[in-house]
Amino acid sequence: MPRIRLRDATVAFPVKLAPQTAAAGIGQTGGRIDAATRQIVALDGITLDIPSGSRIGLIGHNGAGKSTLLRVLAGVYEPISGEAEIDGTIATLFNATPGLNVDSTGRENIITCGLHLGLSLKEVRARAAEIAEFTELGGYLDLPVRIYSAGMLMRLGFAIATSLEPDILLIDEGLGTGDAGFTVKAETRMRELAERASILVVASHSMALLNTLCTTGIVLEHGKIVAMGPIETVLSDYRAKVAADASTGDKNARRAAYTMAQELANTGQELPPELELQALIEAFTIRPDDLSMLRRYRSLLVMLGKPVEPALDLKIEQATLRLTPEDSEVIMRILVLVKAHGLSIDEDIQAILTNRLRELTGADR
Amino acid sequence: MSTWLRVAAADLDASIARRDLWIHQGFIDVIRRYRRTALGPLWHTLHLGALILLLGFVWSAIFRIDTAAYFQTITPTLIVWTLIASIIVEGCGTFVAAQSTALSIRFPYTAFIFAHLWRMLLIFAHHLVLLVIVYLVLGVTPSLTLLLVIPGLSLILINGFWISLLLSILTLKARDVQQIVASGMQIALFATPVFWPRDLLGPRFAFLIDYNPLYHLLLIGRDPFIGRAPPIESWLWAGGMAAVGLTVSLLVFGAVRRRLAYWY
Incomplete structure (x- = not known):
């Protein structure tokens, strides 16, 4: 039975530190910089039990430890202290497609990358045609990958990675650069794959994607788990927290709220009023006199029952x-x-x- | 210690299970060298051929030795030396080059070494064309001694395995290692009787030969091509190095295996 268990797992990278960096301590993004031991603590004592059937979404700011945690789950990083037990076959869909070579053609890369991901030559040959078809790359498949656009590369990598039938599926962002048509197709395929996999762990900034794929949410902050629960609750709490942090007037927090609101708006997701309000305040630093933004801001204040200044x-x-x-x-x-x-x-x-x-x-x- | 060996053995085991991958990868890497060039890896062979041609005529004159005999020696010597040197020098970067794979999935690191050795062996096979040409021109008929090439090359590969493994680990930790090794091998080329006959050295520097592990590795791969059996002490050197080196490097590998991904 596939299962993942982490006990007090810590991942830290040794770094050379300049004195002023050491003094900086903890930044808004990234893991904790430990000056005494000269290392960056990317994951700080994570304890986690992921039984079969779990659908987990990882949420957190840039450098919160999402990718590092995924790599621990993939068995790439073994924790420097604590334990990680991972049972089951694993497939990963991270930024880089393992084994990809830019001078080889798409078709050749399907074979080499498939082999890298753990298929045998027989298996990968049997699936090659289906993978090639899914990419919709046509004649480009016989040309070197070097000339592919970012979106085409993504199609190739995605098609290869999702041709496996793993027990544990780990996804890091993944669907960044595809065009709309392919993104829909890719999401469908990912959902099918996620249904068949015993364990799914996805790290993403896309709340919509997390909402459709996952049932449990985990919020990471500076390498620690700060919240865990049903995905709906975790996501709304997270959004509320970002908005609340922003309302304290902290510039970076407001910037984060702006980014999140933009993402939500771009992907057609619902914007919580408080978050939108904070995002607008940030937006006013760029365009202070935009009429539609000002009007929206005013109506949000009314909606939230906040006073509207005559100014x-x-x-x-x-x-x-x-x-x-x-x-x-x-x-x-x-x-x-x-x-x-x-x-x-x-x-x-x-x-x-x-x-x-x-x-x-x-x-x- | 036993844990380290177990870790190393598990990694080796996984590599052997994935032989499809590195055998294919080696082929692809060699084929790729043909891309966008007219001659591909044969450029290397051509370079070696030109070098042999020049050395054969000029250096045999310098050393006042029979040109045909010198050709017969220098050709396999250079080909086998190139194999050994490229296994060692290019072996350094094996783990560094595998970054995208190593950081994407749990992967047996020794498989990268196997792919590297297999690729070197394929390129070595290209160079054998030169030997065939020399044999044909000089009218040499290979004797049964040639079969000793099989154990000879095997020992070179086994030694190449542990050396590449150890150097890959060191290079990952400190990238300078590759530069040091490349420069060291270049110097070793002149300290080892590759271009010059060993008899010319005289007794004062005989230790350069007798205690030169690279020379013994060279002999067990080269002598069968010249039609003579490599000396017993060379077999012993190569075998002893393989046994000791393999143990040491597998222990080191087992000890640091869980840290390697952190060093990228």
């Missing part, structure tokens, strides 16, 4: 006036806001108002 309203009106300088109603609202709250207006708006006043007084005469 924000003024900002929105000013941005509106920039687009429609003739609108007297907007001018009226600006004047009211200024008068009621003692606010000052931007210089370019001041210029518009002066112009408008001159026109009006000119017309009177």
